[in-house]
Amino acid sequence: MDTPTDLLDSLQEIFACGIVGYAIATTIYGITVLQTYMYFRRYPRDRPSLKAFVGVLWILDTLTTVLMSHALYAFFVLNLKDLVRDVDLPWSFTLENGVTDLITAMVQCYFAERLWRLSQGNKVLSGAIVILALITLALCTEGTVKVFSNHNLLSDTFRKSLVLGGSVQGVAVLGDILITGGLCYYLATNKGGHGRIDTLFNKLIAYAVERGVLTCAVQTLYLIMSVAYPERFYFVPFAMIVAKMYVNTLLASLNVRGSMDKRTWGEEEPSPIQFTSRTWSPLEAAQASAKANVSAPSGSATQIGFSVEVTSDETRTTVS
Known part of the structure; x- marks a missing residue:
C-alpha cells in the first residue's frame, strides 16, 4: 500500500470502524455507569474486597473510554492538517488495548473464584480458567509492547502483531x-428439588448462559476479523467493546440478586430492619404492658397478643 489512494482507503476504513466501535462502546459504558451505581446503592453490605474490585473495574473501564476518546481526537483533530501522521497509531489506542486485556483477565479470574466456591473447591476447573486468563494476558501484553515499538499501520510487523493479538482471543x-x-453444571447439581429454589437456580443458569454467549460472541468475532482479514480493520469495533462487555456481564451477575428475590418469591425485596436496645424502668414496662394487651378485631382470621413480663429492672416481651 504505497500509493496515496491506498493510504486514504486504509485511513477511511479505520476511521469508519473506529467511529462505529466508539459509538457502541460509549453506549455500553453508560450502562456500566448505571450498573455500578445500582450495585453500590443496593449492596452496601457486600464484603469490602468485592466492592473494591468493582470500583477498580469501573475505573479501568472509564480509562479505556478516555483512551479511546483521545485516540479519535488525535485522528480527527491533532492530525487534521497532516493525514499522513494518522498512519502511526496513537499511543492511547495501543494502551487501551492493554487495559482491555487486563480487564478480561480480572473478570475471568473473578468467575474462577466463584466457581471454586460453588464447586466446593474444584481446583482443576478454577485453576484451568486462571491459567488460561493469565496466558491470554501475557500474550496480549507481548503484542501490545510490539505495537508500541512499531505502530505504523501499514507495516508488516504491525499486521503480524494484530493477527497474534486476535488469535490469542481464542484462548479467552x-x-x-x-x-x-x-x-x-454446578448450579444444576445444587438444585434441591424444591419448586421455588429450582426456579431460582434455573434463572441463574439462564443468566450464566447469556453471559457466556455475549462474551464468547464478541471474542469470537474479534478473532475471526483479525485472522481472516489481516489487511483490514474490521476487528476494531470488537476490540473497543470487549472489555465493556466483560465489566457489564459481571455487574449484571451481581445486580441480579435483588431482582431474583423479587421475581422468584413474588414480592418486593424487604427493607432492612434495624433494632435498637433500650432499658426500661419497672413503671415504663408496666405502662407498655397495659398498652400492648391488644387483640385483632373479631372479624379477622388471626389474633396477635403481646405481653410484657416485669421482673425487677428487667423486661421480657413475648408474642403469641
Missing part, C-alpha cells in the same frame, strides 16, 4: 466456555 474464548459450562 476457551476460558469463557469453561466458565459458562462450570456455572451451568
Whole structure:
C-alpha cells in the first residue's frame, strides 16, 4: 500500500470502524455507569474486597473510554492538517488495548473464584480458567509492547502483531466456555428439588448462559476479523467493546440478586430492619404492658397478643 489512494482507503476504513466501535462502546459504558451505581446503592453490605474490585473495574473501564476518546481526537483533530501522521497509531489506542486485556483477565479470574466456591473447591476447573486468563494476558501484553515499538499501520510487523493479538482471543474464548459450562453444571447439581429454589437456580443458569454467549460472541468475532482479514480493520469495533462487555456481564451477575428475590418469591425485596436496645424502668414496662394487651378485631382470621413480663429492672416481651 504505497500509493496515496491506498493510504486514504486504509485511513477511511479505520476511521469508519473506529467511529462505529466508539459509538457502541460509549453506549455500553453508560450502562456500566448505571450498573455500578445500582450495585453500590443496593449492596452496601457486600464484603469490602468485592466492592473494591468493582470500583477498580469501573475505573479501568472509564480509562479505556478516555483512551479511546483521545485516540479519535488525535485522528480527527491533532492530525487534521497532516493525514499522513494518522498512519502511526496513537499511543492511547495501543494502551487501551492493554487495559482491555487486563480487564478480561480480572473478570475471568473473578468467575474462577466463584466457581471454586460453588464447586466446593474444584481446583482443576478454577485453576484451568486462571491459567488460561493469565496466558491470554501475557500474550496480549507481548503484542501490545510490539505495537508500541512499531505502530505504523501499514507495516508488516504491525499486521503480524494484530493477527497474534486476535488469535490469542481464542484462548479467552476457551476460558469463557469453561466458565459458562462450570456455572451451568454446578448450579444444576445444587438444585434441591424444591419448586421455588429450582426456579431460582434455573434463572441463574439462564443468566450464566447469556453471559457466556455475549462474551464468547464478541471474542469470537474479534478473532475471526483479525485472522481472516489481516489487511483490514474490521476487528476494531470488537476490540473497543470487549472489555465493556466483560465489566457489564459481571455487574449484571451481581445486580441480579435483588431482582431474583423479587421475581422468584413474588414480592418486593424487604427493607432492612434495624433494632435498637433500650432499658426500661419497672413503671415504663408496666405502662407498655397495659398498652400492648391488644387483640385483632373479631372479624379477622388471626389474633396477635403481646405481653410484657416485669421482673425487677428487667423486661421480657413475648408474642403469641
